[in-house]
Amino acid sequence: MSTGTRQAPPPLLARLLPEDVVCRECTHDPEGVVLHPDEEALIARSVEARRREFTTGRYCAHRALEDLGRPAAAVLPDVKGSPRWPAAVVGSITHCAGYRAAAVALSARVRSVGIDATPGEPLPEGVLEAVALPVEQRRVRAHLERWPEVRWDRVLFSAKESVYKTWYPLRRGPLGFEEADVTFHRSADPASGGFTARILPPVRGLGFPQELTGRWLAHDGLVLTAIALRPGD
Template sequence: MIGSLLPAPVVTAEAFGDPGTSQLFPEEAELIQRAVPERRREFTTVRGLARAALGRLGHAPAPILPGVRGAPQLPRGVVGSMTHCRGYRAAAMAHARDVVTVGIDAEPNLPLPSAGVVEMVLSAGERAHVRHLTALRPAVHWDRLIFSAKESVFKAWFPLTGRELDFPQASLEIDLESGTFHARLLVPGPEVARTPLTGFDGRWQVDRGLIVTAIALHREDPDG
């Protein structure tokens, strides 16, 4: 799924479950020694996928430890993102010379868990957008898709800024026909190639009970 959403400079790997073939480095294993089995499995699988993607970029296997806000600490000269939800794990990596930043997220195609969460994640305009999209395609839980897209936005934003980006600080518009979305930043963004970044364009897919969203900002595409 994830590979169809990202351009060729980005290398991806995914798994629909935990095949049990990935191994952790001692530093990684220490982080989850008290975690529940499901957490250990997803943590292990997604790192195996990330190492597979990094191998295709020419990097030898090495520990992938979480940094600030959980962002993966990747080899120098690499940008990337990882995600996991029940039944799905994925990683996306690219050379920094080709891609400025990457953000991916996967979620179950289920409604957000409560009205309170919907109000926290979606603006009034986005909730109206969800109602319109639901009338056109009710099988997709658009509130969860917007949540996923904003998670991808944050994962693409944070490596560029080192700053938080709250849900209300990006406004999402989804294009149903093209399978794309646009996130307009409502706070000042960083400069990329001496151009202020005002938003991110991404793609989405719904299949196999999953929602997957992805962003990749090319070096030659400073407008996002």
């Protein structure tokens, strides 16, 4: 009988991202986490729920940076709230009820990363219409009718969040929900697959990708999506 320490399972996001993207995740908020003083100052007056999600998200980011071989430096937001990573590092942070995670990579290998997690529940009334193009709404409803075991409205919402998080660092500008047309692809596993986001309208002559491709996963009450954009993409 083995007496070795039982290894923790790999992060769920590791199923969605290439090996050179380092992921850390938490399904609870660890006690005793010490933030960088500049990070702590950001949430000094925040309500408890916000403190917990921010603190655990930064805890995941610090651990992921260490796994990448980089110091666990402060990860502060820019004016739009997007994390500012150390030089030569790209990354993304996500949090929702019962889940927090961070993913980081060296910019020489990965141009941009976007991750998102959300509860695998129906979207509140009116949200699908607010975030989805008419053609996407039709696709979602058709998918829900054909494969009701997956909350396709949530998968779409999450995919658009991952698209935004991947796009924003490239251009340092926002991308509206209506500026990406997302289509989904299922794999042999009915609870996972891929997606493609076509940028609308195409951004010409600026070196920006016209399409982003990612992966999605529905697991244990969560929906997760992730994109890793390579330098040559």
